[in-house]
Amino acid sequence: MSLTEFEIIKQYFTRQPRYASVVESVGNDCATVSLEPNKQLTMSMDTLVAGRHFPFDATPEQIATRALCTSLSDLAAMGATPLWFTLGLTLPNADEDWLRSFSHGLFYVADQFNIDLIGGDTTQGPLTITVQVHGEVEMGQGLKRSAAAVGDAIFVTGTLGDGAAALDLLVNKSSQREYDNINHSVLKYLTDRFYCPMPQIEAGQLIAPFASSAIDISDGLLADASHIAESSNVQLAIDIDCLPIAPVLIQSPNLFSQECLSSWALSGGDDYQLLFTVGQEKLKELKRLIDENLVQACCIGQVVEGSGVSLFLDGVPYNTDSSANDYKGYQHFAS
Numbered sequence: 001m002s003l004t005e006f007e008i009i010k011q012y013f014t015r016q017p018r019y020a021s022v023v024e025s026v027g028n029d030c031a032t033v034s035l036e037p038n039k040q041l042t043m044s045m046d047t048l049v050a051g052r053h054f055p056f057d058a059t060p061e062q063i064a065t066r067a068l069c070t071s072l073s074d075l076a077a078m079g080a081t082p083l084w085f086t087l088g089l090t091l092p093n094a095d096e097d098w099l100r101s102f103s104h105g106l107f108y109v110a111d112q113f114n115i116d117l118i119g120g121d122t123t124q125g126p127l128t129i130t131v132q133v134h135g136e137v138e139m140g141q142g143l144k145r146s147a148a149a150v151g152d153a154i155f156v157t158g159t160l161g162d163g164a165a166a167l168d169l170l171v172n173k174s175s176q177r178e179y180d181n182i183n184h185s186v187l188k189y190l191t192d193r194f195y196c197p198m199p200q201i202e203a204g205q206l207i208a209p210f211a212s213s214a215i216d217i218s219d220g221l222l223a224d225a226s227h228i229a230e231s232s233n234v235q236l237a238i239d240i241d242c243l244p245i246a247p248v249l250i251q252s253p254n255l256f257s258q259e260c261l262s263s264w265a266l267s268g269g270d271d272y273q274l275l276f277t278v279g280q281e282k283l284k285e286l287k288r289l290i291d292e293n294l295v296q297a298c299c300i301g302q303v304v305e306g307s308g309v310s311l312f313l314d315g316v317p318y319n320t321d322s323s324a325n326d327y328k329g330y331q332h333f334a335s
C-alpha cells in the first residue's frame with residue numbers, strides 16, 4: 001500500500017535535531033531556529049531536476065548525496081558553518097525502496113557536515129529536489145565575490161575537470177562503452193566526484209579570515225572566475241599550465257585526451273571546488289594551512305587591472321576558440 005504524504009515525512013524525513021538552536025522542526029507549520037549573537041545567517045537554494053541535473057538512472061541515494069553536497073558547496077564559498085536545511089521533494093510516486101535509499105543518502109551527508117533537516121515540502125510530480133541550506137558566519141566575516149584586488153594571487157582547491165569527465169563517462173558515453181573495460185578506480189573516482197562532490201566547508205572556514213574573495217566552481221572555472229572579476233572590477237589572469245587535474249585522469253589516456261582534460265578543467269562545470277584570491281601580505285597564512293595539509297589548494301594566477309578573465313600558457317597569452325571573456329558557462333534559458 002502506498003504511503004501518504006505525512007507517513008513519508010514521518011518515516012523518512014523526521015530526525016531528532018542535533019542543535020539546541022532548533023526550537024521547532026519537521027512537523028510544525030514552520031521551523032523555528034535561534035541564531036547566536038554576533039553571527040549572520042547565510043542561505044542558498046538549489047533545485048535538481050531529473051534528466052537535467054542528474055541522469056534518470058541515478059540511484060536515489062546518489063541523487064540525495066548530490067543534492068545536499070552541491071548545496072553545501074555554496075555555504076563553503078561563503079566560509080559558513082552549516083546548521084540547518086529544508087527539502088522540497090517532488091516525487092512521481094511514493095516508492096518505499098526509493099524513499100529509504102534517498103533518506104539514507106541524505107542523512108549520510110547531513111551527518112558528515114552536521115546539518116539538521118528542519119522542514120520541507122512533499123508533493124507529487126516529475127522528480128525534482130530542492131534543498132535550501134542555512135549556515136552561519138561571524139558578523140561581517142562572510143566571504144564574497146567582490147573584494148579581489150590587483151596583485152592578489154588566485155587559488156583553487158582540489159582538482160578541476162572531474163565533473164565534466166564524470167559526465168562524459170557516466171552520462172554521455174555510458175551506453176556506448178563497456179564498463180568492464182574501464183579502469184575500476186577511475187570509474188569509482190568519477191562516480192564519487194559526481195554524486196558526492198565533497199563541499200569545501202572546512203577550507204572555506206579556514207580561508208575566510210584572510211581571503212579577499214571566493215566563489216565555488218559550479219559552472220566551470222572560466223565562468224565562475226569571470227563572476228569574481230566582474231564583482232571586484234578586476235581581471236583574473238589564469239595560467240592554464242597550473243590548473244590542477246586529478247592524476248588518476250591523466251593516467252588514463254585511453255579514456256581522456258590531454259586536450260579534453262585541459263578544456264574540462266577550464267570550462268567544464270560541476271567541480272564544486274573553491275576559487276579564491278589572497279593578498280600578497282596574507283600568503284604566509286595560506287601557505288601554513290597548505291603545509292599543514294588543512295587546505296589543499298594551488299596557485300593558478302594573479303589578479304591584474306582590467307576586466308574579465310585572461311589566459312596564459314607558459315607565460316604567453318592564450319586564446320581559446322571561444323574567447324575567455326565571452327565564456328558564460330552553463331546557463332538555463334540561454335538561446
Ligand code: ADP
Pocket residue numbers: 009013025026027028029030031087088089117118119120121122
Ligand atoms: P503545511 O501544510 O503546514 O505547509 P506540510 O504538510 O507541507 O505543512 O508539511 C508538514 C511538516 O512536514 C512541515 O513541518 C514541513 O516542514 C515538513 N516537511 C514536509 N515535507 C518535508 C520533507 N520532504 N522533508 C522534511 N520535512 C518536510
Ligand code: MG
Pocket residue numbers: 028029
Ligand atoms: Mg500549515
